[in-house]
Amino acid sequence: MLIIFTVLMSSISRAQVSGSALLCPGFVYTYTANISGAVSYTWTTPVGWQIISGQGTSQIEVMCNVNEGDICADGYDGGGIFIAQNCFTASWGGDGDGWDAIKNSIGSCICSPYSITTQTNGGSSPCGGCGSGTLSANAVFAVYDSLLPGGSFLGLADNVTPYYPNSATVVTLYVYLVDTTFGLANAVPITGGTCATTINNTVQLFPCTPPTIIANVTPSPTCLGDTFTIKENSGLGTFPSYQWTCSDTNLTFTSANGVDSIQGTYSGTVGGSPVVNFMATDIFGCFYSGQINVDIINCIAPPVAAFSVDIDSLCPNTCANFTNLSTDATSSQWIFSGAIVDTSSFNDPVAVCYNSPGAHDVKLIVSNAGGTDTLLLTNYIFVFNPASPQNITLIDDTLYSTQGFSTYQWYYNGSLIAGANQYYYPATLNGNYSVLSTDANGCESTFEIQNIILSNLSIENSGFTVFPNPASSEFIVDPGAVNSSRMDILNSIGRVISSQLLTSGKNKISTSDIAPGIYFIRVTVGERSHIQKIMIIN
Secondary structure: OHHHHHHHHHHHHHOEEEOOOEEOOOEEEEEEEEOOOOOEEEEEOOOOOEEEEOOEOOEEEEEOOOOOEEEEEEEEOOOOOEEEEEEEEEEEOHHHHOEEEEEEEOOOOOOOOEEEEEEEOOOOOOOOOOOOOEEOOOEEEEEEOOOOOOOOEEEEOOOOOOEOOOOOOOEEEEEEEEEOOOHHHHOEOOOOOOOOOOOEOEEEEOOOOOOOOOEEEEOOOEEOOOEEEEEEOOOOOOOOEEEEEOOOOOEEEOOOOOOOEEEEEEOOOOOOOOEEEEEEEOOOOOEEEEEEEOOEEOOOOOOEOOEEEOOOEEOOOEEEOEEEOOEOOOEEEEEEOOEOOOEEOOOOOOOEEEOOOEEEEEEEEEEEOOEEEEEEEEEEEEEOOOOOOOOEEEEOOEEEEOOOOOEEEEEEOOEEOOOOOOOEEEOOOOEEEEEEEEOOOOOEEEEEEEEEOHHHEOOOOOOOEEEOOOEOOEEEEEOOOOOEEEEEEEOOOOOEEEEEEEEOOOEEEEOOOOOOEEEEEEEEEOOEEEEEEEEEOO
8 A cells, every 4th residue: 555655646746737827707728737648637627617628638628617726637547547636726817807897878868878898807917817818709798687597688798789777776787707608507797806906797877867848738728629739848949850649549630740839639528638748859869758738628518408298198009209408419318218119319209109007217318529418307208007908799789888988989890980989889780890999098998899790689579588577586588499598698888797508498597696777688599699688676
């Protein structure tokens, strides 16, 4: 063991590594090893360095990163047996351990954007420089909005890309040296070294607000639809060019754009306040902006809603006509509660029909450029209940309709029978008969009976007998020799109040459920009917 140790120490003492002893981050250096008998080499560098080429040989090309330290080479013979190791110590070169990020104003405008450039601060006395290295050909200076690894890439420090100051806060930009060969893993944030000097990889953009130009509106406030004028009035003199814009499509510019004043009109709604933005450009091409609200007021009197109707009490399935009595209205919207068609935009709606009984509201909304007005009349239209149903009964040659209506009108084959205005009508001709009745509200009810043949009705005392007549507690109906027939008892208006089948011989009929009065006994045999009157007494 002692002999081996002696040989090893001897090998180390003969080994040599040469290269730059002074470093600057982001620079590329060449280091050479000379170990006697070595055929291959394994190199190690400080953490973060990148070996660009030469690993395994006696000479490597490396890019220095954020750490200084030892560059070591291990030599091996042709059989892969370790021969010796030699290490070379390199350190920051004082002023050469970083670079400065510098902001440059772009243009001569207030609050102009900035570009960023970089320059190395190495090489100055007494702290040495960057040694024999050169800045990597693949190195770029990248700008981020915060410290890596969480920052977002904003652009390059290439004296071309613009960076704009914020009007509210200080903006800090972080500049990193990045070798594109290795990506962001090789980003170099410079923070300082062994020599006292200014090391800067941040740029601060301080808040800046360009001067705002102002304007005024004439007249102000402005009547809806009238022409107004906006004029720039900043007191800075007239700028060479202007641009006026408004996102509200209801505002229309009516004069030429590009000069210090512009005219327009507004066609939106009363109370609108469209925002007009304007921009001026000075002789240096610098932009100045401002905005102004145009206050729109109502200079047109709003309408007043009013209306009437030709009839406000209706029978079901009848209609009313409305008249618009509003003043200064340019449009109308009607709402008819309970109507079959319950809305209309006509000025004077006609034939507004109702079917639902009860009280119904009517609303009218009128508008013009000055506003709207609404008139609601509750329970304005009243629809009566439908008239009671009508009926017709033929007794002998007389037609009887339902009593209790206010008026009656009889028709024969669809034609009015003059003077036939009672609830009954003595028929004289075969054919179709109908009656039109109106109740106390004037609502109509109608009924038609068809194919009246007067010859089918027999006269009294033919076909059967009724006795006693008048009758008190009971009476007898004798249909004669007929084995089977039907008997109906009809009241004075022809309504059947009782029916039963009769057998041949005498059939007793009780009057206990029949009120005193005149009634008709109708006996039907086959298709023929026979009728007799009977009086029921107490």
